Amino acid sequence: MDTSINRKLATPNYLQRLSLSFSRDSALLGGILIILTVLMGFFILAPMLTMFAKSVQDLNGNFIGLSNFTAYFQSSAMLHSIANTVTVGLITTAIVGVLSFSYAYALTRSCMPFKTLFQIVGSAPILAPSLLPAISLIYLFGNQGIAKELLGGASIYGVIGITIGMAFWTFPHALMILTTALRTSDARLYEAATVLKTHPIKTFFMVTLPAAKYGVISTLILVFTLVVCDFGVPKVIGGSYNVLATDIFKQVVGQQNFAMGAVTSVLLLLPAVLAFMIDRHVQRKQQNLFDSRSVAYTPKPHKVRDGICLLFCSTIALAILAVIGMAIYASFVTFWPWNLSLSFNNYNFSEVSTYGWTPYFNSLTLASWVAVFGTVIIFIGAYVIEKGRGFGPIRQLLQMITIIPMAVPGIVLGLGYIFFFNDVNNPLNGLYATMILLVINTVVHYYTVGHMTALTALKQLPAEIEAISASIKMPQYKSFFVITLPICAPAIMDIAAYLFINALTTTSAVVFLYATDTIPASVSVLNMDDAGQTGSAAAMAVMILVTAALAKVIHLIAASFINKRTQAWRQK
């Protein structure tokens, strides 16, 4: 590709300088690629491989083949956990699938009022740690709960509690995918249906559903994976209902049986990887449903439909607000359920926990580092993979590795990190139990989504930018800073906000990795709940929620400001 340019501008002096700048560019590029490969090798591949190795070793580290797995499958308790995990996964997926589809349908295909409000309320649970709904549900439906009659005598502890808690927590994830899927619909199909006098219900099944098919499949898979991998909700409200995620905790923390913990992790990895592969397959097919000739569908008012939609969305929104509201109320109740007077006592963390406010500031530190460091590495990584010249095999390899974190449940990733970094013979052992390792772990945990966002933004840029900048003797790093970075500013902010919020709320990956001076707020919620400081646990969860919401608001304000400065060219 360079030869044609070279031939046209063939003064020797110029050629020399051009080749010089190319070699400098490729040296820089090669350097970054090598660093990236090494980092990913250490922080993604090695921990996972160590975990696989552990699952085929005995407690003393001798290779024993698959006998751990044999022992596992001979245990009725373990098999029971697998059945439980699948059951609760399927029930929650079915419920969230139906509810979030209807909600997204109402948001995109009706003319009901207050759509923005419903959009915000529907997405709010994403800002909360997964323990927040679990604590709320105990206050709502527990044996002293204010609404326990609604359960008709059934206990909230167990499959009911896990299902409701996980449904609350996964709803916004499902909603996000489904609104996107339903929004990009071709109005011409609906015109055709109207002309053919097709019954609206038939139209729904013949047009609406097929168009959103891939979104629906993605949603179902995502919800199932999230439910199966979460361990906070089942730990707090699962009662005796054992699932794989709590089994891992039991084996590692309760019995120090790392080999069995690894076996359970490998098993937990299977459904996640399978689901992920189906999803990739489906995504590949999804393209080109909506092309330049399509006309975006805009709903027309329809009294009955809009009324039903409004009623439905109000119900769901109220349920979400009730759960969040209950957690906020719980954080102010002095001593539930014996002293219901309201006070700030629960926020006085130094009274109830040896850590005081430290976990909150640890989480802020963690989230800030994850957002800054993660965004930089993810964006540069995506850039060299997408826009680099040469080094094809390395770039392809990296592209494949970046997909792995999405398929790995947080608790499994955390365990892999213990195995790998807690080894005395590992020179990186010094990282163990430091904030740095927490930051790295969290960046890796959320790498894939950030990478995809960066990639999408980069793909929108014409490839000629690099060629042109090369022809005007501009080094690639300069064109990166002057052109690429400002244009991709919105995507970069999205990545930073995504990383920040998730670093605040994550529990499962970091629960094995923190040390006394690096304990994050989400883990302290778990600890205070264990120690009977439920009000303070709720208070800390509310602090996380408020901070995440604040971060989101700042993100939206900053985004609108930056969009005005850098994205004017998008307006036609």
Next chain:
Amino acid sequence: MKQRWMIGSIAALSALFTAPVFAAEAVVVYTAFETDVLAKYKVAFEKENPDIDIKWVRDSTGIMTAKLLAEKNNPRAEVVWGLAGSSMALLKNAGILKPYSPKGVENLRTSMIDPEENKAWYGNDAWFNAICFNEYVAKQHNLPKPTSWDDLLKPIYKGHIAMPNPASSGTGYMQVSAWLQTMGEDKGWSYMTKLNENIAHYTHSGSKPCVQAGMGEVAIGVSMALRGAKLKTQGAPLDVILPDGGIGWESEAVGLVKPSAAAKRVIDWSISKQANELYNESYALVGHKDVSKAVTNYPNVQDAMVAMDFGKMADDRKAVLHTWSEKFDSKSEAK
């Protein structure tokens, strides 16, 4: 606020690059003590021993035990101080703890030190399991107050009892061991099988059953007495009951890993009267015979303590947990 987290991050970063500077001889001590007491013990020790610097490595009991076992061939700890007695027995069997008889050992309660030959560990404090009984919930459901372990088998308590899952929690395993050791294997297992009928749910944490009793989520929690006393002080309508048949207990103990003069001095101090007075601030029962100050709302446990064989507890652990899981862990949801 902003400054604080920035300082935190800078500190975290610099911790990697700067090696700590020791003015005095450092002794690496592995511990599972709560974090808030660590500074207190360190300051008190170093005041009297300015030439020795304690370097704490702290984690939960389970993780600390696993860590010590993993480092068996190349131990980094010199002293273990504040780890469960059953873990100490396990470490002694594995040859990690070295026999040592500290100065002042004659002042310690014999029930709390290593019962075997070549004594290697000495209990600093002890904690207990009891029945946390919510009087308010009991009145709602007309439940009489249980006074013995056998009372808990009565059908009236069905669905009102929580206890820790021994596979998740050391407190739970201690309780199971106490039943097996006091009742005998056969009776113990048949007791648990009957009790299982009345259990509402097993929890993953040792203090959670008392917490749930405190919140009124269950009427009865078999769990750490200390947690029950604390919740009662906070205002929960709890009664902390020491049932007939005796209560199980576990100590937090000290022992030697890498012999050196400095390490031995740490152990000597850890069983001194001064140290025990510090333990007594949070624990009702401590190792030293002459130190015993009451803790608020804490029952008088000394007479109810059963004899515990920590060596056996450590040896049987895997087998007991396996049997327990097969019997009760696959229990379906409470019907």
